[in-house]
Structure formats: structure tokens, C-alpha cells
Amino acid sequence: MSSLASQTIAILGAGRSGLGAARLARQQGAEVIIFDEGETVKTDKLDAEGFLSVTGQAARDLEVKPGSFQQVIISPGLDERWPLPRKFTDAGIPLVGETEFAFNLTSMPMAAITGTNGKSTCTELIATLFNGCGFKSVPCGNHGMSLSEVVASGVSYDMLALEISSFQLETIKKFRARASLWLNFAPDHLDRYPDMESYYAAKARIFENVTQDDFAIVRAGETVKTGRAQRWTFSAYGEPADFTYAKGGFYHQGQKFGVAEGLKLRGRHNMENVLAALMTGRVFGLGRTEMLKALAGYEPPRHRCELVRTLRDREYINDSKATNLHALEACLRSQERPVVLIAGGKDKELDYTPLRAQLNGHVRAMVLIGEIAEQLERTFGDLLPCRRAKDMDEAVALAAGLSEPGDAIILSPGTSSFDMYTGYAQRGEVFREAVNALTE
Numbered sequence: 509m510s511s512l513a514s515q516t517i518a519i520l521g522a523g524r525s526g527l528g529a530a531r532l533a534r535q536q537g538a539e540v541i542i543f544d545e546g547e548t549v550k551t552d553k554l555d556a557e558g559f560l561s562v563t564g565q566a567a568r569d570l571e572v573k574p575g576s577f578q579q580v581i582i583s584p585g586l587d588e589r590w591p592l593p594r595k596f597t598d599a600g601i602p603l604v605g606e607t608e609f610a611f612n613l614t615s616m617p618m619a620a621i622t623g624t625n626g627k628s629t630c631t632e633l634i635a636t637l638f639n640g641c642g643f644k645s646v647p648c649g650n651h652g653m654s655l656s657e658v659v660a661s662g663v664s665y666d667m668l669a670l671e672i673s674s675f676q677l678e679t680i681k682k683f684r685a686r687a688s689l690w691l692n693f694a695p696d697h698l699d700r701y702p703d704m705e706s707y708y709a710a711k712a713r714i715f716e717n718v719t720q721d722d723f724a725i726v727r728a729g730e731t732v733k734t735g736r737a738q739r740w741t742f743s744a745y746g747e748p749a750d751f752t753y754a755k756g757g758f759y760h761q762g763q764k765f766g767v768a769e770g771l772k773l774r775g776r777h778n779m780e781n782v783l784a785a786l787m788t789g790r791v792f793g794l795g796r797t798e799m800l801k802a803l804a805g806y807e808p809p810r811h812r813c814e815l816v817r818t819l820r821d822r823e824y825i826n827d828s829k830a831t832n833l834h835a836l837e838a839c840l841r842s843q844e845r846p847v848v849l850i851a852g853g854k855d856k857e858l859d860y861t862p863l864r865a866q867l868n869g870h871v872r873a874m875v876l877i878g879e880i881a882e883q884l885e886r887t888f889g890d891l892l893p894c895r896r897a898k899d900m901d902e903a904v905a906l907a908a909g910l911s912e913p914g915d916a917i918i919l920s921p922g923t924s925s926f927d928m929y930t931g932y933a934q935r936g937e938v939f940r941e942a943v944n945a946l947t948e
Contacts, residue, residue: 513537521583605679623691640802775842828936
């Protein structure tokens with residue numbers, strides 16, 4: 509009989525992670541009540557599955573008595589310091605994160621991927637690699653199904669590719685993975701954390717419970733401490749590392765073992781994702797040739813350095829998901845071709861001056877759109893040619909005219925899209941349509 513059979517468990521959050529945890533807890537024999545302070549929670553779905561729920565004002569007015577629950581499982585979108593979780597912990601009820609809860613109920617091997625940027629792409633690459641090599645894998649965690657959903661499904665996988673965010677790592681106790689990946693670190697989520705040190709400390713917990721039998725796969729130059737794990741490093745930017753990418757080739761300790769030709773991904777930052785995926789496969793004993801063949805079938809997600817088309821020896825790349833300055837800088841650093849950049853959008857009152865060093869000598873020209881077009885022209889107009897466009901069709905046409913054979917024409921806005929579009933996805937689709945409308 510499950511250890512949860514006699515327990516009453518509170519689930520905080522009625523979203524995908526919370527509902528997955530509720531299903532898993534009920535499968536284990538627990539009685540479950542879901543709590544969510546949101547006024548727009550669709551309780552009809554919860555009712556249809558037979559879950560008791562307390563939502564909206566009733567959840568905000570809740571009084572929790574000691575002993576009324578054996579544990580409380582918190583979804584990653586909720587901060588344990590917020591009033592609702594505090595009602596349970598103040599009553600002495602143990603708090604468990606959704607990922608930790610599911611981890612304790614499965615023995616499936618996993619690779620855990622964290623980082624400020626690139627997590628989802630790397631997670632998908634790893635799952636694609638394993639599936640292509642004849643093993644059963646799925647991307648999950650912070651991307652796709654939650655870990656609780658995967659475990660509750662009853663499907664057995666040979667390896668789970670688990671994207672894990674700082675929010676999920678905040679509440680781990682025993683969680684560890686056979687391969688733990690640290691892709692990068694940059695400022696983010698200061699709406700959740702009081703300072704960058706707190707954000708860094710949360711992400712670094714991915715290595716907290718590793719053993720000498722586990723592997724830490726870390727971008728070269730990162731100073732994160734990786735505990736007792738065996739540390740392997742990677743780089744596509746020239747730093748010394750165990751695994752590297754240079755001039756279209758992949759190398760292990762200086763020996764070439766494959767080429768990027770045939771892969772649909774573009775940019776050195778994506779080559780680092782490929783390296784991290786290949787290293788993960790190596791941890792689990794997969795062969796290099798089989799892995800590279802599997803990765804050749806990977807279709808990149810739209811709007812993330814997505815190659816839309818090659819026309820007249822110019823690559824048109826859709827990086828509409830670059831909604832902040834760091835993402836734009838990462839895109840530019842990753843390019844091996846000269847760039848004509850389409851940038852701009854909503855005015856988020858950001859300072860774009862630091863971008864000048866990244867543009868100088870690498871970006872041939874800029875085409876500017878949206879609310880901040882005039883501001884960007886003032887910031888960069890003395891550095892390189894800048895043209896303003898009234899819409900995406902004009903922006904693509906202007907960029908094509910400013911480019912030369914061998915260039916990359918990239919939409920990487922560096923800000924959000926809500927001045928002109930419903931979101932980055934619509935902005936990216938409009939760019940794709942404009943590019944595909946170009947004639948030979």
C-alpha cells in the first residue's frame with residue numbers, strides 16, 4: 509500500500525503542475541484538496557475530475573489548522589513566502605515542491621536542464637536524440653508535461669529530459685539527476701528574487717544532491733560549484749573545454765567527431781545546446797554517429813533563431829522570442845555571418861546603450877520597428893546605417909536591400925511586441941510571411 513494512502517494532501521495551484529500533482533497524489537491513495545487564490549480558476553474541470561477545490565476569495569480567507577493536512581504540494585509558479593503557502597507552513601504542515609513530490613515517486617532516469625536561456629531547446633534536443641537512438645524519452649518539467657503528469661501517466665520512459673527552473677529548484681530536498689546541465693546564467697526574474705545572488709543560489713541547487721556517479725555538464729567559464737559530480741565542460745565560443753564547436757565541427761578534447769552540416773539549428777548558442785545534448789547522450793552510453801543522425805531530424809521551435817529561408821545566399825532568421833536585451837545579445841553573439849538586424853517594439857524603458865559594443869563590427873545595418881524605433885535610431889545611428897519601417901513587410905524589404913550575399917537577416921527585437929502584435933508568436937509569423945513573400 510502506498511505511503512500516501514492515509515494522507516490528506518493540499519495542492520496549491522490549479523494549473524497544469526498542480527493538477528498533475530493532484531492526479532498523482534490521488535493515484536497513490538491520498539485525499540486531495542486543491543487551493544488557488546485566482547478568481548478565474550475554471551472549477552468545472554476540477555469538479556469533472558472529482559477534485560474538491562477552494563478558490564478565489566475563499567482561498568484568501570482560508571484558515572489552516574495544525575494537523576489538517578499531512579503535506580502541502582506547491583506549484584512552481586507560487587512563491588513559498590506568499591500568504592497562501594505561509595498559512596500551511598505556519599500551521600506546521602510540511603511543504604513539498606511539485607517536482608520533488610513526483611521525483612520521490614519514480615525511478616525513471618533523467619537529465620535535468622537549467623539555465624537562463626536555451627533550456628527548452630536543449631530539453632527538446634535531448635529527448636529527440638534519445639528517441640532517435642531507439643530509446644523512449646519525453647521533454648517534461650518546466651517544458652511540456654510536468655513531472656507529476658509524466659509519473660501519473662503510468663508510461664515508462666528510458667530517460668526523462670527534464671527542464672527545471674529556479675522556481676522548481678527552490679523546493680527540492682532529495683532531487684538529483686544522472687546528468688545535470690547548467691547552460692548559462694544571466695540576470696532575470698527579479699520580480700521573484702530580492703537580488704541576483706538569490707536567483708543564482710536557487711538555480712545552483714541543481715547540483716546540491718549529486719553523487720560521484722553523476723555528471724555535471726557545464727558551459728565553459730561558468731563558476732558554479734558542481735559538488736561531487738564528474739564535471740564536463742562545453743563551448744562554441746573558443747574557451748577551452750572538454751567538448752567544443754568550431755567552424756562547423758564538433759570536437760572532444762581536440763578530436764573531431766562530427767559536423768553541424770545537416771542540422772536545422774542556427775547560431776553558436778544553439779551549437780552549445782547541441783554539444784550539451786551530445787554530452788548527455790554520452791553519459792548514458794549512446795554512440796556519436798547515431799546521436800548526430802538523430803539530431804538531424806530535429807525541427808527547431810519557431811521564433812527562436814529559426815531559419816525561415818535562404819534566398820540569394822542570405823539566411824532569414826526568426827528570433828521573435830528575443831523579448832529582452834540579453835536574448836538579443838545572445839542571438840548576435842551566436843552568429844557567424846554578418847547581420848542585418850530588424851529590432852524594436854514596445855517601449856519598456858530599457859537602456860540599449862550597452863548593445864553598442866555588440867553591434868560594432870558585427871551588424872552591417874539595422875531596420876527599426878515599433879514604439880522604440882526612433883529611440884534606437886538615436887542610440888545607434890552614428891554607429892551604423894539605421895532605417896525605420898512602418899510594418900514588417902517594409903522592414904523585411906529594407907533589410908534585404910541593405911544586405912549582401914553571405915549575410916543573415918535576423919528579426920531579434922530585443923523587446924516585447926505588444927505595441928504592434930498580440931505577442932512574439934504573431935510577430936514571428938508576420939515576419940515569416942513577409943520573408944516567404946519575397947521573390948527570387
